[in-house]
Amino acid sequence: MSMPTYKVIGTRPVRHDGADKVTGRAIYGADVQLAGMLHGYVLRSPHAHARILRIDTGKAQAFPGVMAVVTADDFPRTPDRIVDLGEGETPLSCVRGNMLARGKVLYRGHAIAAVAAVNMHVAEEAASLIEVDYEPLACALTAPDAMRADAPVIHGSLRMKELGAPTDTPGNVAEHFRHVKGDIEKGFAEADLIVEREFDTATVHQGYIEPQNATALWNNDGRVLIWCSTQGAFVVRDVTACVLDLPVSQVKVTPTEIGGGFGGKIPVYLEPVAAMLSKKTGRPVKIVMSRKDVFEATGPTPGSHMKVKIGARKDGRITAAQAYLAFEAGAYPGAMVGPAGMTVFAAYDLEHVTIDGYDVVVNKPSTAAYRAPGAPNAAFATESVVDELAQKLGIDPIEFRLKNAAKEGTRRADGPKFRKIGCVEVLEAMKNSPHYKTPLQGPNRGRGVALGFWFNVGLPSSCTISVNSDGTVNLVEGSTDIGGTRTSIAMQAAEVLGIAAEAVQPTVVDTDSVGFTAVTGGSRTTFATGWAAYEAAQDVMRQLKERAAKLWETEAAGVEAAGGVFRSGDRSMSFAELAARLGETGGPVVGRGAVNPRGVGGSFAGSIADVEVDPETGKTTILRFTCVQDAGKAIHPSYVEGQMQGGSVQGIGWALNEEYWMSEQGAMMNSSLLDYRMPTSLDLPMIETCIVEVPNPGHPFGVRGVGEANIVPPAAAVANAVCHAAGVRLFRLPMNPPAIMEALWKPGGKSSQLVPRNP
Amino acid sequence: MQRKVHVRTTINNQAVEFLCEPRQSLLECLRDIVGLTGTKEGCNDGNCGSCTVVLDDRIVTSCLVLGVEAEGRKITTIEGIAAGNQLHRLQQAFLTNAALQCGICTPGFIVAAKALLDSEPNPDEERIRLWLAGNLCRCTGYDKIVRAVSECAREAKA
CATH class of the missing domain: 3.90.1170.50 (Aldehyde oxidase/xanthine dehydrogenase, a/b hammerhead)
Structure with a gap:
């Protein structure tokens, strides 16, 4: 099937709120x-x-x-x-x-x-x-600590939910769930090689x-x-x-x-x-x-303790995969371990899987969603083990993943069966990228790759479009714009209306002025509110055809519209000409769209990281980084790239530096932006991007949503790169200089493998 | 409540007078007293760069300057970067390069980048990254910001 051609979608107009945001005029909450x-x-x-x-x-x-x-x-x-x-x-x-x-x-x-x-x-x-x-x-600060029998009980009234059912078990575990597919023992028995590792990730903000x-x-x-x-x-x-x-x-x-x-x-x-x-x-x-x-x-994202065990045959086919995920919810239940369970093995087509998840309350701030919540933790574990398997079996890490990649029809262990997805396409794009095709040379350097999945969400959105007499339209929506979504939504309306993106004026309004619209989250805004705009624009077009028919004294069914021109027989009229004549054909035209879309399309992303580890300080430098992601259809490619770059860099920060450094009494010791070290411009190279487009059949323009999948693989890719650079694998995030030095110096560490900086 | 101090200063080439408490930061004075809310607060301890302004030809984080220190000085804020309705080429470059997502750090970046180009018209990528390292952006990964500033540096070279 050839891709449809678009006039507006896929172009890169200046965002509608741009001038306000570069001049300081935009009003934020504190203003x-x-x-x-x-x-x-x-x-x-x-x-x-x-x-x-x-x-x-x-x-x-x-x-x-x-x-x-x-x-x-x-x-x-x-x-x-x-x-x-x-x-x-x-x-x-x-x-x-x-x-x-x-x-x-x-x-x-x-x-x-x-x-x-x-x-x-x-x-x-x-x-x-x-x-x-x-x-x-007394306080409990990590999932393993809070799960101990003698741990201080944080909520006296909490009773564990076990495999979906309430129990009388008190403690700090709010829920234990399990996903099972196939027969895990049978799967491991078929393996030639089994790798089992334990992982920890720190709380990050x-x-x-x-x-x-x-x-x-x-x-x-x-x-x-x-x-x-x-x-x-x-x-x-x-x-x-x-x-x-x-x-x-x-x-x-x-x-x-x-x-x-x-x-x-x-x-x-x-x-x-x-x-x-x-x-x-x-x-x-x-x-x-x-x-x-x-x-x-405010909500950080959960720290986690995980065990992942994967078995594979010599030919690189995975036979079984098992995960244990214990996530810190913070002070109240809801650790986002559910999404971790949904994504931990989602990139692979597996026969035998068991996934156990634990939602554990601890004496830290109540956790909140953070970009594909739960998935980056889980991917760090899975993708590290996958890398080790590929390494030990002598198979290229991308080839190993291709042998096992999820595809249309693959059923995840948590139930859903994939519709059209771009997992293989993302891996092929990684393999064919200029980055992966360029050999990495030099001492103390290593390359790592990793793959990640986020399912994305739909949820309700509302939108209205009113036509102005000068041939422009006003678009009213309820999705707060964090990264340019006014424009990605307006562009979808413009495509339907056959007018320029600049001819649509999008406004985000208050809760009295638009229909219910769910959060800007779950990578849903361009997908779902874009769909509401598409529906509203279709409604406008239906009404405008009726108006043209009235002017031409014909039937609306006989009026066609394409590229901003209405036609019936040999008569034609532009969108602007018709918009100027609404007063004489019945008054204003207002279109509406209200959706709760079901056709959500998940997104896969891959990271390629080249790093250099300084043998004297343990500092890791990112030399080159590429993000590949399936956007379904990129409405505004610049802002899709922006999501990919931003998510990648957050993942790099998570991998190398960021953590809540807690005292034994539960005080965060680094609660400033000096000591909670997020990446600066100086810590990074340019972030190369490759947008893959495997259209989502569940959206009018094929949109999948691109906000989140990009943060899933970076930490794992950096961990794999550090392993190949330093000769030691780290099982805890962040991999900051002290952690790397400790790994190098410990018995069996490989400090000798690294080449001194000044020999 | 503390007794207020009368401060005479110049903001964006205009003489301005305001009353502030001695403990109020320049950031607070700009935002809450003078009404110039384009300068943003992200941390209030000099680490994020969102409140960057130019104070007598030097970029400062205005959260670490007291309002009373503005006496007799010249301040440029994000509101003073465009020439009337004409965007500065850096502002234009940020738009065409999609160098902002949420936009909260953008005023600080543009003020800092303009100070760089004013002192060094042709900075290379490394120099741009070093100069902007005091400004945190959590959305973009800096790639498109560095490109936008590089584009303006190239224009200066041409």
Whole structure:
């Protein structure tokens, strides 16, 4: 089947919000200023696990300039129920408990109380006067520690869900699930070579540059108005309404521009607190987190402990694969171990598989999604073992993966059967890339490859398009734009309408002004909101054909449209000419699209990394890096490349430097951007990209969604490269200089293999 | 509350006066008092570069400068980079190279990159990467930012 030809899709127009963002005019959450606005400050726990014996806010209340103080006691105590947070269901008690602690603090940074004052300095000073008596408790900081029989119990009421069923088992394991396919013992018996390894990954943060923020006004008409940076305005609306016990229609959320999210700006932390402070003061209240608060109190991604065992025959065919995944949920259940179980072996067509997953609460901040949540951890384990198998069997690592690659019809161990996917195509593109075809030379250098999968999601989206008399259209949508999606959505409408991308004016609006739209997450925005725009544009075209038919006194069915021109017989009219005549043919034309698409297409990505390891310091330098990803169809290739490059670099940071460095008492010791070391421009080469396009049959233009799969393989690729450079394999992330030196120096390490820098 | 200090300064070639508390940072004064919110706060401890401004021909992280230190100085913020309605070529290059995703770090990068090109019109890739190493971007992996600045350097060379 040949690819359809497009006029707009696949081009690279300047993004619609570009001028505002390069001039400083774009308004982000912290930029919101309202008349009479107060500033809020949240007091946080210095303990990782403690009982709250007493909170006395008297001195803070009396401090000059303070207008109100709130604690958990100020919030409604409605019965617990399950709420949808945007990327999954959670008990309301957990959402509420994470917002302001009640009874116990479960991690250092857990919110205790909030103060509203005339400015943020006064609010901060006053908060320091709040007296809290704690009874410190022992804490559990990693999954293996929290799973021990003698571990401190974090939630007294928690009972483990075992293989889908509730049990009476108390402890810190919220859930144990298992996926089984085939007969694992039979599979291992067929293997000529079995590799089994244990892996650990540290807690890491999404690292968006803009801290969380919220401004709220509890208006005199009873409505709560909120302005904030969020990945999902409707999630903020629904969660705020739940926590404040209001109908959703009483809450209006206006999403501002958002300074990065990567999944971390799906959870709601501040909005209901700011609203309650506003209710008490009658004035708008703005709260902006500090960077320390962002590290200590917003969702990082789980640290994990994993075991992966894979068997293969001499010919390179995998016979069986087994995984044990224990993920740290943080203070509340929901460790994203589910997605890890869905993706851990998804890249391979396997007959015998067993996957066990454990969701474990620990005394760290409640984890949140981070770009393909769970999958990079799992891929680090699987792809390291796959690399070792290929190495020991003497097979090229890409050839080894091709022999086992998932394809259309492959059934994953967790159930779903793949429709059309681009796994083989991604591997072929890696093999044929200029990078892989160029031999790597020089001492202390190594090349690693890895493969990753993310399933992507659909979820509801809404959109309206109204036609202007000058031949342009206004597009109204509800997906906050983190990386250029106004444009990728507008381009899909423009393609249908036969007009230029620039002739579509996209606007992201508040929750009163557009139909329900789920989060910007799950790589769904260009896919699902793009689809809503496609539907709205089809609706506009249907109406415009009717208008043309009216002008030409013919039947709408006889009017054809292509490339922005309407035709019937020998008569024709441009989109702009027809748009100018709407007034005389019946009035405005407004199209609508509301979708909940089922045709989600998963995306595969591959990384190729060349590294050099300094034998004297253990520092790893990325010499060259290539990301290959199946986009289905790249709507705006520049922004697809941008996703691939950004995800790759986050993965490189995860591989080499980033980690929550915890004290034994559960304090994060590196809660600044100096000590939590994210990659800088100087740490990196250019990131080469290769977009593969295996159209998703479930989307009108073949879109798959490209936000996430790219972060899945980089850490594993870098780990494999480090192994080939240094002669030692590391089983823990990050592979920072001390970790590499330790591996080289330990008995059996291979420090002698490395060539001294100055012989 | 602390007694406020009267500060006279020049921001984007315009004389500006404001009242601030001695403890307020220049970043806070620019954003909350003067109303120039294009300069962003990402960390408030000098590590992310989102609040980069030019202070008397030197780039600084404005979160580490006190508002009172602006007295008698000249400040250029992101709002002063374009010439009226005419975008600076760096701003244009950021747009055509898709060198921004969420855009929160973009003002800092453009201010820092302009300072680089003002002092060294023809920097090579390594020099650009070194100069911009004080500005963190979490979305782009820096590739397209470095390309955008390189393009402007090439134009200067041509």
